[in-house]
Amino acid sequence: MAEPNQPSNRKQRRAAARNDAKNNGSKFNSTTKLDQEGVEYLLAHPDRSGPKGKTLFQLAEERQAELNKGKAAKWTVGDSTPEGEVPFDDDPIGPFGNAILYSVSLSMLHFTLDVIVYSQYREEIVWSEILKRTGTALPIFLFVVYMLHTKTATRFPVLRNTFFFVASVTAGCYMVYSGNIHGYFFVMKTAPPIGTLWVWSVVEMQLPYALVSVLAVVGYLWWNGFEAF
Structure with a gap:
């Protein structure tokens, strides 16, 4: 049974709650009017002075610098490499890998x-001799x-480019001279190694050279x- 003086349904209970709030002096009063403080808040310009503390990027850089402290001593840092970063290695396989x-x-x-020279002079290709010369040249090239x-x-x-420049011009001019002056047998013996030296020298040089x-x-x-x- 409902207690005396208590509302018997939901509508009456809500009305009683509103009356209690008014009687008890509730601080919340709904209104559609703006006071002077609210108007000043809406018209205020946004703060464009920037962040007051450290940004996420700055925190990340500081953390990365802490992690790199133990690694920086192990790396050879060049003039163009920022401190704490891994320098770029333009020769990862080393001289022996390049040599191979x-x-x-x-x-x-x-x-x-060798095969082209044989074909140019319409000679029968002797594969055993060609393979033998190629096998002999391989360790020389490697060294x-x-x-x-x-x-x-x-x-x-500069000295390295000059060396290859002289080798390229000498090999190229000699190959042209030999092909126009000497007989086919001499050309067959000398053209493959001289031509290889010529091409290799051009590849090794920088573009202007x-x-x-x-x-x-x-x-x-x-x-x-x-x-x-």
């Missing part, structure tokens, strides 16, 4: 030029390429009236 890649490629080039890819050799880029060397050989060909073969 270059020597195999140069041996294949030597083999190809020479290794020596010219060590840190000592690459420390002097390589272009000048090729122009020098073309100029030698034109000046002497030789024919390309």
Whole structure:
């Protein structure tokens, strides 16, 4: 049974609660009017002065710097590498790895030029002799390429480019001269190694040196009236 003086349904209970709130002096009064403080708040300009504390990027950089403190001593940092970062290694396989890649490629080039020279003079290709010469050239290429890819050799880029420039021009001009003056048997023996040296020297040089060397050989060909073969 409902107690005396208590509302008997939901509507009456809600009305009684509102009356109690009014009688008890509730602080919340719903209204559609704005006071002066509310107007000033709405018209106030946003704060564009920037963050008052550290940003997430700054916190991340500080954390990364802490993590790199123990690694920075193990890395050789160049002039262009920020402190604490891993320097870029443009030669990840080292001089011996380069020597293997270059020597195999140069041996294949030597083999190809040997076959082309035989075909040019319409001689029967003696595969055993070609393979023997290719096998003999492989360890020579391996040793020479290794020596010219060590840190000592690459420390002097101008001297290194000059060396390959002289080798390229000499090999290219001699190959043009030999093909126009000497007999086919001499050309068959000398063209593959000289041609391989010429191509390798051009590949090793920086672009300006390589272009000048090729122009020098073309100029030698034109000046002497030789024919390309």
